[in-house]
Amino acid sequence: MSHRASGIVDGARPRRRLRPGVGITQQPIGATELDDAIAAIRSGPRGPHIAAVFDFGGTVVAGFNPPPLLNRILGRRTSSRVLTATMLGSIRGARSEGEYERFLQFAMHTWAGVPETELEELGSQLFQRSVYGHLYPEAWRLVREHEAAGHTLLLVSSLTRYQVQPVAAELGIPNVLCTTMSVADGVLTGHVDGKPLWRNGKAEAVRRFCTGRGIELPDVRVYADSAADLPLLQLAGHPVAVNPDPRVVLEAAEKDWPVLHFRPRQDPKAIDYARTAAGFGGLLGGALFGVAAKAHTKERRRMADSMMTHAADSTLRGSGVQVRVVGAEHTRAPRPAVFIFNHQSQFDIVVLAEVLGAGFTGIAKKEVTKNPVFGPLMRFVEVTFIDRADTKAAKAALAPVVETLRGGLSVVIAPEGTRSLTPRIGPFKKGAFHIAIQAGVPIIPVVIRNAGEIAWRNSAIVRKGVVDVAVLPPIDVSGWDPADMDADVERVRQLFTDTLLHWPKD
Numbered sequence: 309m310s311h312r313a314s315g316i317v318d319g320a321r322p323r324r325r326l327r328p329g330v331g332i333t334q335q336p337i338g339a340t341e342l343d344d345a346i347a348a349i350r351s352g353p354r355g356p357h358i359a360a361v362f363d364f365g366g367t368v369v370a371g372f373n374p375p376p377l378l379n380r381i382l383g384r385r386t387s388s389r390v391l392t393a394t395m396l397g398s399i400r401g402a403r404s405e406g407e408y409e410r411f412l413q414f415a416m417h418t419w420a421g422v423p424e425t426e427l428e429e430l431g432s433q434l435f436q437r438s439v440y441g442h443l444y445p446e447a448w449r450l451v452r453e454h455e456a457a458g459h460t461l462l463l464v465s466s467l468t469r470y471q472v473q474p475v476a477a478e479l480g481i482p483n484v485l486c487t488t489m490s491v492a493d494g495v496l497t498g499h500v501d502g503k504p505l506w507r508n509g510k511a512e513a514v515r516r517f518c519t520g521r522g523i524e525l526p527d528v529r530v531y532a533d534s535a536a537d538l539p540l541l542q543l544a545g546h547p548v549a550v551n552p553d554p555r556v557v558l559e560a561a562e563k564d565w566p567v568l569h570f571r572p573r574q575d576p577k578a579i580d581y582a583r584t585a586a587g588f589g590g591l592l593g594g595a596l597f598g599v600a601a602k603a604h605t606k607e608r609r610r611m612a613d614s615m616m617t618h619a620a621d622s623t624l625r626g627s628g629v630q631v632r633v634v635g636a637e638h639t640r641a642p643r644p645a646v647f648i649f650n651h652q653s654q655f656d657i658v659v660l661a662e663v664l665g666a667g668f669t670g671i672a673k674k675e676v677t678k679n680p681v682f683g684p685l686m687r688f689v690e691v692t693f694i695d696r697a698d699t700k701a702a703k704a705a706l707a708p709v710v711e712t713l714r715g716g717l718s719v720v721i722a723p724e725g726t727r728s729l730t731p732r733i734g735p736f737k738k739g740a741f742h743i744a745i746q747a748g749v750p751i752i753p754v755v756i757r758n759a760g761e762i763a764w765r766n767s768a769i770v771r772k773g774v775v776d777v778a779v780l781p782p783i784d785v786s787g788w789d790p791a792d793m794d795a796d797v798e799r800v801r802q803l804f805t806d807t808l809l810h811w812p813k814d
Contacts, residue, residue: 341568342446345548348566349453359523360454361514362447362481363532363540364465364472365399367550370442370573391430394418395471399439403534403553408466408506412487415468420498424491427470435474440729441764443475444570447550448731450531451479452809459529460521464514464540466506478730485513511539531568532556541565576769584770587627588681591658594622595685609717612689613666619685620661628772629655629762631662634812635779638752639664642782644718645752646744650733650804651722652760655770657682659759660720663777668718671709671739673726690717706739713747720754723801727765731757733804736797745790750782753800755807778807 352358362368398411419427454461462483463476469486476484490501503509518528526545535555541547549560549567560567598618602611624631633639639647647668649660657670670686674695677683686693690712694705709719721743723736744751757776763769780803788796 341566342449345450345566345568346453349450349457352457353527354457354459356458356460356521357523357527358457358459359462359518359521359528360451360459361462361464361528361530361540361544362451363530363534363537363550364463364467364475364486366533367531368444368447368463368479369399369439369475370444370570388430390418391422391427392434395427395431395434396438398467399442399471403536405506405536408504408536412500412504416489416498416500419489419496422496424494424496427468427496428473431470432474434471435478436729437766439475440478441767442573443478443730444573445731445758445761446568446570447531448479449809451481454529455480456809460523462514462517464505464510466504466510466536478732480732483517485510485517507536508539510537511543514540515543576767576771580769580771583627583772584768587623587629587770590622590624590626591619592681594619597622599688608688608690612669615685616661616689617665620658623658624662627770629658629770630774631659631777632774632814633663633777633779634814635781636663638779638781642750643667644713644716644747645750645782646713646740646747647718647720647752647754648723648736648740648800649720649754650731650756650808651724651727652729652731652756652765653727653763654765654768655759655763655775656722656727656756659756659775659777660754663754663779664718664720667716668720669712670720671706703739706743709743710747713743713749718749719743723797728760729765731760731808733801733808736801738793738797741785741788741793741797741800742790744785745788748786751785751800752782753780753803753807754778755780755804757808757811776811778812780807 394411394415398415451461460483461481462485463472463479463481464485465472466487468489469484472484472486476482485505487504487506488501490497490499503512505513514528514530515525518525524545525543528544529546529548530541530544531548531550532541533549533551533556534553538556538559541549541556541559547560547563547565549556549565551570551572552560552567557567559565595615595618598615599611601618602614605611623629644667647660647664649656660670669689670691672686672691672693674693676686677693692705692709692712713719721740723738723740724734725737728734741751755778757778758773759775762771762773762775783800785796
């Protein structure tokens with residue numbers, strides 16, 4: 309793929325608001341530790357004969373406080389409330405043998421007679437509803453590094469696959485070891501099938517897995533957190549203590565194990581609600597001020613550009629969110645262009661307005677028109693709304709976008725089509741690339757990191773933090789064959805994955 313540069317269409321140049329030094333913060337606690345761990349992976353041996361074993365609760369998933377006892381006992385034993393309480397309340401991981409035995413006894417009693425498909429569906433729903441927000445991004449990065457090194461990935465847990473499998477699927481970990489529940493004719497019997505994966509049971513299961521794959525234990529790297537996992541950590545040639553409890557801290561100090569500290573994912577606090585309100589107020593106030601500032605021109609485009617830039621600035625100041633940009637020069641030229649971005653958060657549009665400035669509009673799903681705030685604002689900046697349920701109508705709605713680009717206005721599109729739950733880059737739809745080819749403009753990738761930490765996918769609450777943005781060089785699509793561009797589109801998608809893995813230096 310070649311890169312193409314061109315001049316900026318008059319009026320499309322974004323104003324430069326990202327001054328040197330703005331948004332630069334100190335590294336979070338554990339950042340240096342994580343960098344060292346990643347450097348060790350990159351400089352170490354590669355290939356499937358190396359295993360990376362991740363414990364589940366406390367290492368990959370931050371966990372949950374157990375639901376109140378009342379929630380566990382209300383309703384019939386197969387009620388959704390009781391099943392949910394059992395599955396979520398145990399995800400943080402048991403800290404003692406007694407606690408684990410209580411979970412196991414309660415699960416066997418509660419799940420007896422429940423169809424296995426019901427638990428599988430509930431596990432998937434719970435992941436999409438809440439568990440995804442408790443995945444450690446640091447663990448995500450480690451998994452991706454081991455994957456890039458060609459290592460054999462394994463997720464291990466003393467819990468059941470109904471709780472663990474959705475996380476493994478999202479992380480792209482193909483191998484899962486967990487406690488197996490007995491099933492007869494598709495229904496749980498209320499017994500455990502085999503030995504629970506607790507303490508030595510977990511370590512022994514990993515040993516058998518490695519032996520079956522021809523993996524030597526000195527070539528195994530284990531990430532785990534609790535005293536119950538000491539047999540597992542001691543099994544590996546390269547143990548790594550993650551968020552270690554006191555017993556593991558002592559063991560790690562004595563044996564000089566690497567230690568990683570991942571930032572815990574927490575429910576919103578009062579300050580987060582206050583910050584969100586301030587950001588929302590800044591959004592509305594900035595939008596009104598921006599329109600008023602250019603109202604005398606009576607030019608809708610200038611008012612729209614002013615509205616977006618002032619609204620973005622005010623929202624970021626009010627919410628305490630900072631934006632750091634690498635490759636900002638690519639936002640200014642060439643223009644017009646089709647800017648594509650990875651979509652994980654409702655906050656993405658604010659980030660894009662801050663980074664791109666002026667001279668652009670977007671494409672959004674039809675459902676956004678029902679939003680009492682964003683709907684009118686997006687209409688004012690001439691966003692094109694499409695009905696994703698009607699493919700034919702969606703294609704027809706995109707036709708005028710080509711003329712918009714030819715008229716000098718850039719367009720922003722999320723090729724994934726919807727917000728993702730995690731940093732995973734989903735499959736790309738081809739609409740953005742067809743539009744760019746027809747309009748004769750380049751594609752410019754905008755890679756966003758951490759926006760999902762600022763505002764979770766299904767949440768309107770904004771947390772303080774830093775969003776990193778990498779604007780990549782423009783991609784010339786003029787030579788692409790619209791009838792055969794699967795490989796080209798996949799290469800662009802891979803650019804996003806590679807950039808998240810190897811973030812460019814400023």
